[in-house]
Amino acid sequence: MDKIYNHKDVEEKWYSFWEENGFFKPNDSTKHFSIILPPPNANGRLHIGHAMYVIEDIMVRYHRMLGESTLWLPGADHAGILTQVVYEKQLEKEGKRREDLGREEFYKQTYSFTQKNKNEMYDQLKAMGFSLDWSREKFTLDPKISETIYSTFKKLYDDGLIYRGTRMINWCPRCSTVLSDLEVIHKEKEGNIWYIKYPLKNSAAFITIATTRPETMLGDTAVAVNPDDKRYKDFVGKTATLPLIAREIPVISDTYVDPKFGTGAVKITPAHDPNDYEIGERHKLEQIQVIGFDDKMTDKSAQYSGLDKYVARKKIIEELESLGLLDKIERHVTNIGTCERCSTVVEPLISKQWFVAVNKPGTSGKNLAQDALSAVKSGKIKIIPSRFEKIYYNWMENLHDWCISRQLWWGHQIPVWYKGNEVFVGVDAPKDSGWQQDQDTLDTWFSSGQWPFTTLGYGQKDDLDFKKFYPTSVMETGYDILFFWVARMIMLGLYVTNEAPFKTVYLHGLVRDEKGQKMSKSKGNAIDPLIAADKYGADAVRMALVFGTGAGNDATIGEDKIKGMRNFTNKLWNIGRYIIEMKPDKVNYGSARNDVDEALLSELNQVKAKVTKAISDYRFSQAAEELYDFVWHSFADKYIEASKDRRGESQAVLEQVLEESLRLLHPFMPLITEEIWQKLPRKSGKSIMIAPWPSNTG
RNA sequence: GGGCGCUUAGCUCAGUUGGUUCAGAGCGUCUCGUUUACACCGAGAAGGUCAGAGGUUCGAGUCCUCUAGCGCCCACCA
Numbered sequence: 001m002d003k004i005y006n007h008k009d010v011e012e013k014w015y016s017f018w019e020e021n022g023f024f025k026p027n028d029s030t031k032h033f034s035i036i037l038p039p040p041n042a043n044g045r046l047h048i049g050h051a052m053y054v055i056e057d058i059m060v061r062y063h064r065m066l067g068e069s070t071l072w073l074p075g076a077d078h079a080g081i082l083t084q085v086v087y088e089k090q091l092e093k094e095g096k097r098r099e100d101l102g103r104e105e106f107y108k109q110t111y112s113f114t115q116k117n118k119n120e121m122y123d124q125l126k127a128m129g130f131s132l133d134w135s136r137e138k139f140t141l142d143p144k145i146s147e148t149i150y151s152t153f154k155k156l157y158d159d160g161l162i163y164r165g166t167r168m169i170n171w172c173p174r175c176s177t178v179l180s181d182l183e184v185i186h187k188e189k190e191g192n193i194w195y196i197k198y199p200l201k202n203s204a205a206f207i208t209i210a211t212t213r214p215e216t217m218l219g220d221t222a223v224a225v226n227p228d229d230k231r232y233k234d235f236v237g238k239t240a241t242l243p244l245i246a247r248e249i250p251v252i253s254d255t256y257v258d259p260k261f262g263t264g265a266v267k268i269t270p271a272h273d274p275n276d277y278e279i280g281e282r283h284k285l286e287q288i289q290v291i292g293f294d295d296k297m298t299d300k301s302a303q304y305s306g307l308d309k310y311v312a313r314k315k316i317i318e319e320l321e322s323l324g325l326l327d328k329i330e331r332h333v334t335n336i337g338t339c340e341r342c343s344t345v346v347e348p349l350i351s352k353q354w355f356v357a358v359n360k361p362g363t364s365g366k367n368l369a370q371d372a373l374s375a376v377k378s379g380k381i382k383i384i385p386s387r388f389e390k391i392y393y394n395w396m397e398n399l400h401d402w403c404i405s406r407q408l409w410w411g412h413q414i415p416v417w418y419k420g421n422e423v424f425v426g427v428d429a430p431k432d433s434g435w436q437q438d439q440d441t442l443d444t445w446f447s448s449g450q451w452p453f454t455t456l457g458y459g460q461k462d463d464l465d466f467k468k469f470y471p472t473s474v475m476e477t478g479y480d481i482l483f484f485w486v487a488r489m490i491m492l493g494l495y496v497t498n499e500a501p502f503k504t505v506y507l508h509g510l511v512r513d514e515k516g517q518k519m520s521k522s523k524g525n526a527i528d529p530l531i532a533a534d535k536y537g538a539d540a541v542r543m544a545l546v547f548g549t550g551a552g553n554d555a556t557i558g559e560d561k562i563k564g565m566r567n568f569t570n571k572l573w574n575i576g577r578y579i580i581e582m583k584p585d586k587v588n589y590g591s592a593r594n595d596v597d598e599a600l601l602s603e604l605n606q607v608k609a610k611v612t613k614a615i616s617d618y619r620f621s622q623a624a625e626e627l628y629d630f631v632w633h634s635f636a637d638k639y640i641e642a643s644k645d646r647r648g649e650s651q652a653v654l655e656q657v658l659e660e661s662l663r664l665l666h667p668f669m670p671l672i673t674e675e676i677w678q679k680l681p682r683k684s685g686k687s688i689m690i691a692p693w694p695s696n697t698g
Numbered sequence: 699g700g701g702c703g704c705u706u707a708g709c710u711c712a713g714u715u716g717g718u719u720c721a722g723a724g725c726g727u728c729u730c731g732u733u734u735a736c737a738c739c740g741a742g743a744a745g746g747u748c749a750g751a752g753g754u755u756c757g758a759g760u761c762c763u764c765u766a767g768c769g770c771c772c773a774c775c776a
Contacts (some may be wrong), residue, residue: 003736168774186773193776211776224776266776274774335773367764387702394701395772483772536738547766548711548724553703554770560725562710567738578735621712625723637740644733 001581001679005535005573010675015126017674022690024133026069026469032446033063034071034469036452037132038477038485039140040621041079042114043086046124048511049478051529054542055508055620056476057130061667062615063473064131065693071469072131073455075138076118080411080444081175081183085341087410103409110410124530129538129670131689136465138455140447141412145454149447150415150427152496159362162404164416166352168405170278170337173295174344177407178353180443181400182348182483191334195263195327196320198223201248203237207232209328210262211286212334213272214320215313217242218301219290220249222268224279227253229264243325244252244316245302254279274348291347291521305612309347354405354414354440358491369399372490376499377637381490383505384618386550388482395483404443411441449488452501472502479507479552506618509554511545527557536566539669543568546624564604568628569672572665575636576676579654583681584647591649603630604657608694611664624668631661655682660694 018024026032035056040046056072064070085112088098098106118139123128125132138145156162170179194214197206202568207223223240225232233576235251242249256279257266270280271287280287290301297304297312303308304312320326337346361367373396375381376389405414417424417435429437447454452475456466471493475486486505503635519526533541543565549555593601607630614623635657643650666673666688677688685691 001735004738007737209776213776256775268776273776275776276774278774334776337774350718391702391771398772479771550712554713554729558710558725561710563738564724567736570738571736574736574739576735582735617714619714625712629723636735641740 001548001573001577003574003577005537005570007539007569007671008534011129011538011671015129018131018451018687018689019134021686023687024072025135026071026132026133027067029067029069031066031068032469032473033060033068034073034472035060035474036455036472037072037074038475038481039075039077039138039448039451040121041082042076042118042121042139043079043083044117046529048527048529050121050124050544051128051541051545052478052508052511052555053125053130053221054128054475054545055506056544057128057619057670058546058615058667059474059476060131061670062693063691064689065663065666065691067692069468071133071136071465072133073136073138074122074125074130074132075455075458076114076121076140076445076449076471077406077448078114078140078411080406080408080441081177081179081341082444083110083114084408084410085175098409106409114121114139127530127533127538128542131670136455140444140451144457144460144487145416145447146412147427148454148459149412149442149450151459152450152492153415153442153446154425154427156356156362157181158306159366160366161357161360161362161366162354163357164352164354166350167355167401167403168274168348169351169353170346171293171295171349171351172339172342172344172346174342175339175408178337178351178403178405179346180403180445183340184470185340185343186335187338188333189336191319191332191336193262193330193332194317196243196267197325197327198240198243198267199325200235200251201241203238206325207235207240207251207265208263209265209267211267213269213313213331214316215297215309216269216272216290217267217316218245218297218312219269219271219288220247220267221270221280221285221288222249223251223284224257224266224268225251225264226253226257226259227255229257229259231259231264234313235265243317243323252279252283253694254282256452271350274350277348277350289350291349293349293351295347306575331615354404354416354438356402356404356446358399358402366495368491368495369396371494372396372487375490375494381500381503381505384507385550388479388505388552392482392487395487402443403448405438405440406443408437408441411444412447414438414440414442434658437669445484445488446492448485449492450496452489452493453497458497470497470501471499474504474506474507475502479509482507492647504618507552509549509552512554512556517577518636527559527562532559532562535593536562537569537672539569540566540671543624543628543668546620547628548625549621551618568632569669571632571636573676575631575640575658576679578640579651579658580676580679580681583651587651588648588649589652591652593653594646594649596639597650597653600634600653600657604660605696608660608696612693612695613666620668627661627668629664635661655680659683663688663691663694666691 040050060070060072170184174181193210193212195208195210197208199206220242238251239248268276268279270276270285270288288300290298290611291309292298295309297307299305339346359369374629414437452472456470457463458466475671491499513525529541540562544557544562610626611623662673662677674688
């Protein structure tokens with residue numbers, strides 16, 4: 001044994017050893033423990049956030065040592081819109097667009113792109129020592145997985161919970177697709193609010209409206225005021241003339257209008273604003289789409305047609321000003337919707353899309369949001385930390401229908417076929433000819449929302465894993481995808497399988513640098529987990545991520561912290577070296593224990609109890625700190641120092657405490673613990689990984 | 699406009715049934731130590747009115763109220 005622990009000599013060796021011996025596979029115990037790995041997006045490398053999977057590995061290794069039949073199932077996500085955006089950017093560098101390739105070729109290329117990324121990511125997960133059962137690996141686009149996703153679509157459709165409707169949706173002009181409400185990020189931006197005078201017909205008077213989007217005035221079909229607003233009492237029922245294009249529009253009254261905001265008079269553009277859309281519905285107003293799906297003014301916008309919407313805005317303002325119809329301009333902060341994936345300003349448009357009805361019962365009687373709500377309220381699903389339960393309720397209670405169609409090429413094509421006026425919904429294409437499949441794909445979260453049961457073979461001929469491991473024990477993921485993913489898994493899991501997909505949700509926080517800033521490549525403060533693992537060892541990186549981080553709280557981690565944990569691995573290594581390699585010639589294993597021995601063994605017993613409790617209470621940091629303190633300060637600094645006077649008599653206790661400490665540490669630092677454990681003269685079993693979890697009975 | 703969280707040693711953070719051992723850890727700083735497990739080390743030290751105010755209690759970082767900073771999430775006010 002060298003003086004300094006060299007992780008590079010051992011890490012790969014032991015990982016292969018475990019895998020070759022099938023230790024990652026569940027045993028045949030009747031007690032089960034299962035976690036499905038949150039599938040990373042197969043469009044890039046793993047970042048430090050993914051290394052938080054270590055929490056799952058701790059749980060999995062702990063339960064495996066308890067002797068339970070333990071499954072941790074790996075997989076990857078095709079990540080619909082994000083992967084398409086990433087691959088399109090790559091094409092762009094080659095001067096190509098996806099249209100140049102055609103749908104089929106684009107899909108083919110994107111597929112091989114994801115497979116390449118996927119395999120690299122898997123190597124990275126292995127480098128972290130994660131005890132995943134690779135024989136059960138899944139990808140969201142695997143044929144069997146897709147089949148289940150299509151049959152869920154059909155089931156919801158037949159139940160009346162999936163419908164196609166014309167609604168106001170969020171449109172990303174850059175991605176050329178509709179987005180769900182969740183995929184729209186609201187950002188505060190300072191802009192202008194323009195006050196524009198609309199002349200009243202047969203009168204010299206004006207009605208002045210305030211707007212942040214003057215270009216949409218070309219689509220105005222009314223001006224609205226509050227019915228109680230005395231200032232405008234005489235205006236209601238009159239007709240205003242839209243400047244520039246001279247369309248005549250009514251002045252109507254609606255309680256939606258806030259008399260205190262702006263002028264108290266609002267232009268109504270039912271085709272380009274969600275509120276106006278609803279007012280339009282109430283008052284049966286015409287919807288005139290003046291902005292197209294390409295972000296350019298449509299042919300409904302007279303002399304402005306074909307112009308980019310921002311160019312049109314500028315031009316309209318200039319012309320209004322020259323006509324003297326621009327009353328004033330004020331600075332104004334608005335909340336503007338942008339695309340989650342490309343940051344382009346989202347345009348509200350009316351379009352025909354597929355939706356999931358989330359808060360009405362289907363003919364089956366099932367109600368997605370309500371059932372998902374009561375699963376948590378009843379305690380069937382527990383969320384840790386519990387404050388996220390409140391957040392979950394709040395979101396579930398205010399949920400709108402979920403738009404699931406996307407105008408993308410990458411993903412599951414919607415399992416609906418059309419022939420004339422006929423519509424066919426099914427898992428497989430209809431047999432007879434003349435049908436054309438819907439061109440859209442499914443929201444990526446519609447498929448990942450079914451991950452806990454699709455991966456286990458639900459609905460397949462071979463569904464032994466599903467029967468055995470579903471519902472899964474724990475879903476461990478970041479709180480940032482509570483709504484996107486966890487909520488959808490609960491809804492779809494309950495709907496399809498009639499059971500909650502997991503019993504416990506453990507949410508971890510974001511990984512930040514030591515100054516508390518979000519890590520990002522552009523800031524240059526990002527820690528690449530693989531580079532860090534290469535430098536300091538995977539065990540050190542793992543410990544650094546667990547140490548001092550509680551559930552739901554963001555974790556701060558810097559190189560110093562990793563270095564500190566690397567020092568701990570070296571300490572452990574030297575404890576092993578002292579006990580194993582510096583073993584004296586004369587050892588009396590049967591010597592009577594003295595007070596110092598007893599004190600240490602009694603402390604070890606307490607540590608076992610504390611660590612076991614902490615892990616089962618999901619307080620992994622607590623467990624890690626307990627072990628760190630015991631091993632370094634009690635065992636090494638005090639006991640080992642004291643043992644030097646009676647080396648031969650201490651050997652039995654030294655070996656016992658080391659061996660048990662290694663087992664306690666194994667879930668946290670699997671690689672070094674295996675390396676030292678294998679060198680122990682007295683141990684039983686083939687690997688520490690399948691050795692029993694230390695209990696107090698001994 | 700709603701909702702949530704944070705504020706404990708110079709820095710990053712623990713502290714889950716309120717009670718002698720809770721005033722802690724790691725890093726940093728200072729002093730000492732080149733003892734054959736480890737300098738990726740050891741021995742020791744300095745350093746905090748636990749954001750502020752009030753309340754509940756025999757007793758409060760730990761529960762309640764308010765205040766002040768900071769941060770996050772959700773939301774269709776032009």
